[in-house]
Amino acid sequence: MSAAALARPEIRTLKPYSHAAWLPTLTRLHANEAPWRPAGDTTDAGLNRYPEPQPQALVARLAELYDVPVPHLLLARGSDEAIDLLSRIFLRQGQDAILQCTPTFGMYQVAARIQGADVLEVPLDASRSWGLDPDRLLAAWRPHVKLVYLCSPNNPTGNSLDAGAVEAICTALDGKAIVVVDEAYIEWSRSPSLTPWLARFSTLALLRTLSKAHALAGARIGALLGAPDLIQLAKRVIPPYSLAQPTVEAALRALAPSEAAASRARLEALIAERGYLQERLQASPLVQKIWPSDANFLMIDSTDPDRFMRKSMAGGLIVRDLRGYPRLPKSLRISVGSRAQNDALLDSLEAP
């Protein structure tokens, strides 16, 4: 079955909204826009104009960056919006479900529950550094599970999922479910993206984001990568002017080829900083265990999470308390910061 065949029938037959034609060489008297620029407008295109739906220049740049053909890519307002789109395309209230591997990123289940869909869970194996058991996942899968989420590297545990396990799942479920591999943190890992697998699996989808490695969390840009029929469906569902003009221009500037070397150097520096933070935290009596990380954060188990939180707050820093997750009763998540920020955290833990 193709991705489209798994979609909600209403979405397959939906007549999408027809937005104002994008013909930039003509004067726009067809979109009920104001003919003057607002005060403070520093954009090239003008904030008085609706932005280009799926702006071609940015689509082309990301297709190049992620090494996929243009028809395999949809831009969205962060990968959060891509998750929302997938939920709305595939999940029917009271009928369909997602399957997620816990503990994992919270938005998969929130988006599914908003849609009225069920959430099935397969636990990652803590005794194997939060490894994924493909047989266990496949045994839990049922035909009403339309979306299977695999987050690699996983938030909040930080580990990459074993490529062989992911491949076994993609092979077994191809045509039966959309296997969504969330690669939000892939740039911090040494494992390659699964983009080449898009040619092998018709119902594989990948999530990428500019929020993490490209330092554009405030711009809100992510991408859904998948088969062209999936991308076409998502184009029907996404609001017509999803990406704001300042955001698009900021992303194009940040992703200019002239910035690539500096960007790569910053990634490498942060990976080195992760090692530094890990080593220094290891020595703290407030730290019991640091889980291996392929991401830009460390998950730790603390000997005294309340004290850890209190001390870091007293030093003016906040880390993420993970104790709300089942099976993480003493875990905290620390984003790797600059050397000064990391030292400030380490100093705050040592303060009396």
Ligand SMILES: Cc1ncc(COP(=O)(O)O)c(C=O)c1O
């Ligand atoms: C695993 C994972 N996926 C997706 C997202 C959402 O990212 P975006 O900023 O692209 O919406 C996050 C954000 O923290 C995340 O951790």
